[in-house]
Amino acid sequence: MLDKDATEFDGACHCGAVRFHVRLSEGLHSARRCTCSLCRMRGAVAVTARLGDLHMLAGQEMLTLYQFNTGTAKHYFCSRCGIYTHHQRRSDPSQYGVNTACLEGVSPFDFEDVPVTDGVNHPSDGNGQKGDGIIGVLRFQSVGC
Template sequence: MLPDITTSRGSCHCGAVQFRVELSDGLRSARRCNCSYCRMRGAVAVSAPLSGIVIEQGEDALTVYQFNTRTAKHFFCSKCGIYTFHQRRSNPSQYGVNVACLEGISPFDFAEVPVFDGVNHPADRAAGVNEPVGVLRYVRR
């Protein structure tokens, strides 16, 4: 795994949705969230600017899901159901990109992934601070 990569290609499981992405800070921005949706989805996401994703194929196959404040937009393939990326609530000028959709990258490549507090979202707090509340570890046996 190369933490300094700046660009990558990505796709959903069935290949209907294919995209190019320019990452904000390589793979160093990898994170999880503990909100109700992310907890169930279980993806590790990295950051990209809104201008950083170019859909090369299957834009018509993308479906969006929004809940609660309806600020975040979670995009997934309508054919295979895989979450590809989302426009963040914590920073609406960024996408969070599912690392499992990126070529040659797996969520299991990360020994530790910081977990951010989406249950008590920074946009809902006066201080607006978004710091990790824990880590998720993967230890290969």
């Protein structure tokens, strides 16, 4: 069973070249998906960490940076296996979004419901996004395999 209160995790990309340790500011309670063009395509569930709480253990030189649109968000990928590990958020540059699939012992399918934020109408664009920006929920329902 998933312990959403857990805050300390080791993580890695698929090939293991990039390894890190992270302290999540809200544990796994902050799990989210986003509707921006990049998040739609990568399909990751991300959780929140403060910038100073993600520490690279190995492979920092293997990370590739990708930026688009305003160039504010910084998305990091392993240059060997292509897995997205984390990104510095546009909505709050003092935070990282960390790919839950990279966290040891965690799978994105461990979350029954994942809130989805409106990344198309980003609050920084002045598009009138109100409240917490949640526009829906993705649900994983096991069929008992």
